[in-house]
Amino acid sequence: MPIKKVMKANEAAAWAAKLAKPKVIAAFPITPSTLVPEKISEFIADGELDAEFIKVESEHSAISACVGASAAGVRTFTATASQGLALMHEILFIAAGMRLPIVIAVGNRSLSAPINIWNDWQDSISERDTGWIQFYAENNQEALDLIIAAYKAAEDERVLLPAMVGFDAFILTHTVEPVEIPDQEVVDEFLGEYVPKHAYVDPKRPITQGSLGFPAHYMETRYKVWEAMENAREVIKEVFDKFEKTFGRRYHIIEEYKTDDAEIVLVTMGSLAGTVKEFVDKKREEGVKIGAAKITVYRPFPIEEIRALAKKTKVLALLEKDISFSVGGAVFADTSRALINEKEKPIILDFILGLGGRDVTFQNLEEVVDIAKKALEEGVKEEVYWIGLRKEIL
């Protein structure tokens, strides 16, 4: 029987890793993710997890060691955040290009400067073009579940791409919640053993991995990553279906909340979705036709799901904790791309908020709704709205 324990998202991630039984883990401490490798060290010390834990000297080597181990054909795991993920950047492309289904738990944290250890999504959002599948968890249960789902999707032969699962720094990484831990046998059955046909380092079957691709071949390798990411759309749906049948919890690429008659839909990711759903309930009581949508799978970007959502509403308000300078929110840009050729589309508004651990309050969300209402009547006034900005200290 599955048991429930009260734990932080970091511990949930470590539990997920333990349940997935990676043979090699390589990690480096970084706030707010440090508890993940700490907890894994305890599992190994207590004989509860049989894995090689490489205590590397940097995140660059963490991901490099994972690439080496994954190229050798074993399941691997690492955890990081912020500067650590940025330091991995170069190798993230390589992991995807070599088609190695490594899984990273990311405690979503801002990037320097100024140095700041608190939550936003700039770290993993900035890795959106590396060829990694990206999941964002709303709570600690999702952190655990999505890591297991990530392995299932990443290792599928139609995909074979690495995956990262993001969960918000401190809001989730350091906050305890009850989390249901599935039975090991059920996870074993769900995931199966990872025995890749394309990646092994076996003296009996010598192969060359990591070749030089000349212009005659390089572009096709990029296309194959594109194709794999396209395949991931369907595979993730299958994984979520199977996940529900196996563990009883339902996940959606985009989870819609009270959207059916909504004139305004607040679209967001991660733990902010919880706040937004509660806010929607409050506004519904006041008679405002408002809904919410949570993007659980950001890569592959849910183009069809965004189009379906757009058909239901008059305003899509993107609430994001990241910024692409001179453009706006990355999710806003992707959403716009999904709708660009649609004949009819809602107003799309770009809200930047909650950077570097700035709290997102109901007051902030009221402001968002006011702007959205005005946009319906008077049109869009600004390209990007910065919400919760302390203008008095600028």
Add this chain to the structure above:
Amino acid sequence: MAVRKPPITTREYWAPGHAACAGCGCAIALKLATKAFSEAMEEKYGDPNAFAIAQATGCMEVVSAVFPYTAWKVPWVHVAFENAAAAASGIDAAWKKLGYKGKILAIGGDGGTADIGIQALSGMLERWHNVVYLMYDNEAYMNTGIQRSSSTPYGAWTTTSPPGKYSIGEDKPKKWVALIAAAHQIPYAATASIGNPFDFVKKMKKAAKVDGPAFVQVHCTCPTGWKSPLEKSVEIARLAIETGIWPLFEIENGDFHNIKIQSPGGGAKVKREGGKVVAIEFKKPVEEYLKLQGRFKHLFKQPEAIQVMKEQIKAMWKVLGVDVILP
């Protein structure tokens, strides 16, 4: 009729057809290193193929694995420039879990090892992975077109250390990574040279057979970057040993008090005390080594620079505990 046993296995792991330049000393090093590894694995595990390679980006990587071809008859993984040691760590860990017997050979050039890869190298050595790291040292970033690295010797021309009105060429002494590796107190660290292939093979075998990490820094002529005659690659490397430029040594378990120094040959007089080499009087002048290479051509117009180089060579030997006299 008696057939003489070849001095090294005829098995080939580095196939002909790779795209290295004519006269490439690094290609010679890789051919010998893999043969030596194979013999060591056969002697240790009864399986000549019980090894795999993790290689850094660099000359020997780009010439050997142009998709869809490969020069490698051994499992081979290339990831990036600075992380061969980290990738090797991952393969080593995976092999432990898979129950494979054998050893991982990590390979990097001097840039990939002495500069951008030194952190990953230090981590791999310190964590005691079952990996031999082979640094093929051609003393500059040759793959990108001859830029100086921290392993470029004093006085050498490179495209980023050109001699000029205010420059004598490279103005820093060479950094000896073998000493840095040895300071990790690993079981085995050594320098070698393609100028002494028997010594190199012996050292590679020794490195491959130790339990835990080992490091070998092999001096490899680069005719393209050194501007030297193609047919003189081995001769030039040998002259580096004979003139005192390139010391051959072994350090076991970080014991700097008992560095094993190999005799340089070339008529040099070696003085030993209690079995240890304490002094060497070289007979061949460093000029014999320098004059065969275009990269040092300008030094002959600045004899004071050659004097500086000689003082640096003496200082380097002093670190090894050897007093040297240079002609």
